[in-house]
Amino acid sequence: MSDFAQFTRAQMAQHCAADIPEGWYVNLGIGIPTAVADHVPLDREVIFHSENGVLGMGPAPAKDAIEPWLINAGKQYVTLRDGGSICHHADSFAMIRGGHLDLCVLGAFQVADNGDIANWATSENDTAPAVGGAMDLAAGAKRLWVIMDHTTKSGEAKLVSTCSYPLTAMACVKRVYTNLATLDVTERGFVVRAMAPGLTLENLQARTEAKLHLSA
Amino acid sequence: MIDKIVQTMADAMAGIEDGATVLLAGFGSVGQPNQLIDGLIEQGAKDLTVAANNAGSGHVGLARLIELGRVRKIVCSFPRSSDPVAFETAYRAGTIELEIVPQGTIAERIRAAGAGVPQFFTATGVGTKMAVGKEHREIDGRMYIREDALYGDVGLVEAWEADRWGNLTYKLAGRNFNPIVAMASKLTIVQTQHVRPLGDIHPDHVHTPGIFVNRVLHIPYGDPGSF
Numbered sequence: 001m002s003d004f005a006q007f008t009r010a011q012m013a014q015h016c017a018a019d020i021p022e023g024w025y026v027n028l029g030i031g032i033p034t035a036v037a038d039h040v041p042l043d044r045e046v047i048f049h050s051e052n053g054v055l056g057m058g059p060a061p062a063k064d065a066i067e068p069w070l071i072n073a074g075k076q077y078v079t080l081r082d083g084g085s086i087c088h089h090a091d092s093f094a095m096i097r098g099g100h101l102d103l104c105v106l107g108a109f110q111v112a113d114n115g116d117i118a119n120w121a122t123s124e125n126d127t128a129p130a131v132g133g134a135m136d137l138a139a140g141a142k143r144l145w146v147i148m149d150h151t152t153k154s155g156e157a158k159l160v161s162t163c164s165y166p167l168t169a170m171a172c173v174k175r176v177y178t179n180l181a182t183l184d185v186t187e188r189g190f191v192v193r194a195m196a197p198g199l200t201l202e203n204l205q206a207r208t209e210a211k212l213h214l215s216a
Numbered sequence: 217m218i219d220k221i222v223q224t225m226a227d228a229m230a231g232i233e234d235g236a237t238v239l240l241a242g243f244g245s246v247g248q249p250n251q252l253i254d255g256l257i258e259q260g261a262k263d264l265t266v267a268a269n270n271a272g273s274g275h276v277g278l279a280r281l282i283e284l285g286r287v288r289k290i291v292c293s294f295p296r297s298s299d300p301v302a303f304e305t306a307y308r309a310g311t312i313e314l315e316i317v318p319q320g321t322i323a324e325r326i327r328a329a330g331a332g333v334p335q336f337f338t339a340t341g342v343g344t345k346m347a348v349g350k351e352h353r354e355i356d357g358r359m360y361i362r363e364d365a366l367y368g369d370v371g372l373v374e375a376w377e378a379d380r381w382g383n384l385t386y387k388l389a390g391r392n393f394n395p396i397v398a399m400a401s402k403l404t405i406v407q408t409q410h411v412r413p414l415g416d417i418h419p420d421h422v423h424t425p426g427i428f429v430n431r432v433l434h435i436p437y438g439d440p441g442s443f
Contacts, residue, residue: 051319052243052392068246068439069388075244075298086388088395088423089243090327093320097340116343128271128307129316130296135346136320139339170343 004198006179012147014039015194016105016177019145020046024102025095027051027137030074032147033105047083049101050074051133053092056084073133096133097140104141106134108148108173110163113189113210115173117146118165131168138169150178150207157209159183159190180204183212191215220382221411221432228252228405228433229259232370235288236261239326239368240268240278241397245440247390249374249407252433253277256372262286267326267366269319269393271295271303282306291366293319318346323396325366330399330428334365371401375424375432378408379415382429383422390440391423398428407435 007015009032017039020026027049028034037057040046048057050072057072058081072078080086087095095101108119117138121129138144151157159176175193176183181204182194191213195204205212222228229252232238238256242248257280266287271294272279279302281287290312295303306312317325318340328336337360341347351362373394376387384406386394398404411434 052389054389067388069390071244071246071389073243086391088391089319089323089393090396093323097320097324097338128295128300128304128314129345130294131316131318131346132294133319135318135344136340139342140320167344169340 004196004203006196008179009035010039012177012179015182016145016147019175020103022046025049025055025100027096027101027104027141029104029106029134029137031107033107034074036105036147049092049095050078051089051092051096051137053087053089054078054080054084055087055095056081058084093133093136096136099140099142101137101141103143103145104137105145105147106137108146108158108168109165110158110160111146111148111173111176111185112160112163113185115171115185116163117144117168117173118163119168121166134168138172143174144169144172145175145177146173147177150180155207157207160209161211180207184215186213188213219380220426220429221378221380221434225251225255225258225433228431229255231403232256232259232261234261235263236369237265237267237367239366239371239393239397239401240266241371241373241393243269243389243392246388247374247386247392247394248277248440249372250277251435251437252372252374252405252407253281257281257284257286263288265289265291267291267322267368269293269322270297271300273297273299275302279303282312285311287312289313289315291315291317291322293317293322316346321346321363322366323393325363326368326393326396326400329365329367330396335362337362366400368397368401369403371397371404373398373404373406373429375406375408377410377412377417378406378429378432379412379417379426380432381414382406382426382432383417384408384424384426384429385417385421386423395424398424404429404431406432408432409436409438
């Protein structure tokens with residue numbers, strides 16, 4: 001375990017941010033995905049969307065400059081950049097469901113090598129399931145990327161051949177950024193794009209239930 | 217002269233019947249008609265079906281309505297908001313029915329109700345628990361499931377400005393579900409921060425035209441609190 005250095009959460013967010021080109025409309029999920037925005041420089045114009053009808057979010061406000069009527073879907077105070085706009089919930093989800101978002105980045109419990117994602121419930125009999133906008137985002141955005149740890153805290157694989165947790169959407173994840181690797185989801189399955197320094201493919205495969213492939 | 221402005225909460229709430237479906241706008245504590253919910257608690261209607269994004273938090277507003285045993289069923293996307301103790305207690309006790317709906321699907325179901333679209337097909341939820349028992353249809357090579365419009369007998373809305381015809385504006389993220397709840401409800405009741413003379417709201421700036429609004433109550437409480 002000590003012969004390689006894991007990517008930090010900030011590095012995972014940086015890796016994702018580096019792959020987002022200017023001009024994309026992007027929705028970031030709660031958790032590490034939210035941090036992706038911090039790594040996109042303001043002069044690269046990426047337009048961030050939030051489910052509650054906010055388009056064109058800027059950096060978090062200073063404590064003395066909070067606008068109490070402006071929050072994101074995570075209920076955090078946010079700002080609008082010049083050019084930002086507000087719409088109602090059905091229009092906001094029309095942006096999502098109508099295929100207008102270039103990218104959505106979510107966390108996940110499991111991703112399968114056919115692109116299935118499970119990120120909203122960990123058991124079939126969860127007492128009061130809460131789905132929010134995850135199913136709309138996963139099914140509706142032009143592409144879905146996931147940022148998550150490579151395994152659970154107890155070491156179970158999260159990159160799997162079949163999700164055991166309830167699905168959020170089928171066959172929609174295109175790329176996964178983990179603390180050990182960046183992988184594309186292709187017709188062949190998971191293709192490794194990058195690995196943590198010092199990590200071997202053999203070591204990575206040992207922490208991955210699905211079969212890994214090297215890019216040709 | 218048309219005047220949708222009412223002077224008292226009792227007038228605003230008059231006629232809400234037991235068994236009604238109530239659509240509640242709001243997201244977080246922004247643009248949420250908290251005082252109208254208190255008015256509904258006071259008014260007394262019971263056996264309600266409530267549709268909202270969340271299932272209430274703490275012991276006020278929707279949570280209080282649930283604690284009082286007045287909500288038969290809740291339709292929402294995210295019942296695990298901050299401090300959902302009232303809902304969870306009722307849910308575990310089996311005294312409340314839950315219909316969980318993806319957030320975009322609940323928004324579109326409400327919009328559809330307002331637009332006279334009784335059913336529609338969506339890709340959201342295909343291949344998940346949400347699709348179980350629903351009509352599936354393949355359209356141009358992609359699978360969709362059928363969802364039904366979500367009509368309100370009563371809609372509770374919070375506006376930033378209103379005039380006596382019921383034209384409304386909203387402030388920033390306070391817009392959220394408010395315009396579609398106003399469209400989808402037979403009886404749309406609005407609380408507003410500001411009442412403007414007719415003509416003062418520029419026609420280009422009206423977010424919800426008054427045709428969707430029945431009653432307006434002036435409640436200038438200021439900015440939303442913490443959430």
